[in-house]
Amino acid sequence: MYESFFKIVEGIPLTLQVVSISTILGIFLAVAVALMRISGSKLMSLPAYYFVYLIRGTPLLLQLYFVYYGLSQFEFIRESILWPLLKEPYWCGIITLTISTGAYSSEIIRGGILSVSKNYIEASGALGLSKAKTFMLVTLPITVRQALPAYGNELILMVKASSLISIVTLMEITGIARTIISKTYAPVEIFLVAGSIYLAINFIIVIFVNLAERRLGIEKAT
Amino acid sequence: MFDVFALGPTGWGDEMLMGAVMTVLVSSSSLLLGITIGIIFAACKLSNFFILRAIAEVYTTIIRGIPELLVIYLLFFGGSSAVMYLAKIFGYMGYIELNAFTIGTIAVGAISGAYSTEVIRGAVNSVPKGQFEVGKTLGFSRYSLYGKIIFPQVARIALPGIGNVWQITLKDTALISVTGLVEIMRQSRIAAGSTHEPFIFYTAAIILYLLITRLSNIVFDSAEKKYSKGYVSREAI
Structure with a gap:
């Protein structure tokens, strides 16, 4: 058990790396898609709508196979010029995860933006703030506050989703766990080790999200 | 370009459709298993016994916190030996091997069970307390109180949530393809490999999944409409 633990631990950096890169890239995509959806112009909102529908309606594994x-x-x-990226399973994994989290989080962000009261927008207009300034100083901070609890869930889903890149030969936590299982045929033991590592990662994420929520003064619904 | 989808032995059309049927079959049986698990564990979570609550809490936390793929690997590599171990207790010494469909149903059912637990627990909690009290006052037994008064309301309230669980379950079945069950995902892999046309077959798979999603949305929407007849939403009041 100790031996397999130390082997599986070696997969943690790759999991964290893939999750953080695609999460950060995904936020930009999500904000862009959310803004397109609420833009009011059909030319912008329809492609965004179908993009989200396509990604949310199909399995992530299929998206990964499609890209790879x-x-x-x-x-x-x-x-x-994209070939150097698309021939690497690593970048295909990051591209797929970025697109996926971009679609799911765009819905969270859209919900957050729509929850900003119209009065605030009107007030900041009356105070002479430009549209861009209103967005940056009024809409965005309130959106972050509204969207954070749901976004915390999305982060956990991303950590879980990153396990799929093991299927395109990347040796992160699940990839190493699978290799050991097929060698030793001790599925329960390896499951416990790999599973606890994932639970620990997600537990840490929950703690950080809770801290951030408290800082932003979000009241927990009870 | 569409020759590859010809029906019969010359193309992959009928194989892909059979894959879609398999996906629907394994998703439905997983959802049924999941709802059954969900009802049991929701009852545990709402019970007065600490141990039952703790067991249910551990189950939902583990399933929701670790990757689905790990759960599938656990059952794929360990499912048969677990069943043989149980069989040995009952005196059966032979070799038992679970097929991919059974393993897949149990694995995805266990995953959707965790989500169903939360949906059903939430639905029970949103039945007004007065309903329980009135039932007791009218002398309903515990059994008929839950069977005749609470359960029908829970089913109605839980329906949209179960619709979401169905979407998750449907997508999770794609992961069973790693165990060899020939559903949409596996079938398109096989076809892509043998025709060297991965783009076309993965596009076909995407379309099949979207079609199933669309159709099931229609079914769930009409079921919701049917069972919410005579109810006014809270916002309307």
Whole structure:
């Protein structure tokens, strides 16, 4: 058990790395998609709507296969400047996870933006703030406050989702766990070790999200 | 370009459709198992016994905190030996192997059970307290109070939540493809491998999943409409 523990621990950096890179990239995508959806112009909101529908309606594993195997079928992609990224399972994993969290979080952010009371926007207009300033100084801070609890859940889902990249040969926590299971045939033991590592990571995320919520003065619904 | 989807032995059309049928079958049986588990563990979470509450809490925390893939690996590699171990206690010494469908149903059912537990618990909690009190005052037994008064209301309130669990379950079944069950995901992998047309087959798989999602949305929406007849939403009051 000790031996497998130390082997599986070696996968933690890769899991954390993939999760943090795609989460950060995903936030930008999510804000862009959310703004497109509430823009009021059909030309902007429809593509955003279908993008979110497509991503939320299909399994992540399928999206990963599509990016990793499906796109590489074409000559023009293999010759494009994106190829150095798309031929690496690592970047395919990050691209897929970024797109996925971008779609899911855009809904959270959209909900947050829509919950900002119109009175605030009108008030800041009356005070002479520009549209951009209103967004940065009024809408965004309130949105963050509203969206944070749901976004905490999304972070946990991302940690869980990152396990799928083990299927395209990346040796993160689940990848190493699977290799050990198929060698030793001790599934329960390895499950306990890998599972506790994931639970620990998610527990730490919950603590940080709770701290941030308290700092921002979010009252817990009881 | 569409020759590859011909029906019969020349194309992959019928195989892909069978894959879709398998996905729907394994998702439905997982959802049924999940709802059953959900009812049991929701009852545990609402019980007065600390031990039962603790067990249910540990179950939902573990399932919701670790990757689905790990749960599937646990059952895939350990399911058969667990069943054989149980069989040995009852005196059966032979070799038992669970098929991919059973393993998949148990694994995804266990996952959707955790989500169903929360949905059902929330639904029971949102039945007004007066309903319980009136039932008791009218002399209903515990059994008929829950069977005739509480359960129908819980079913109605839980329906939208169960709809969400169904979407999660449907997508989770794609992960069973790693155990060899030939559903949409596995079938499109096989077809993509043998025709060297991964793009077309993964696109077809995406369309199949979206179709199933769309159809099930229609079913759940009409069920919701049917069972909320005569109820006014709280916002309307």
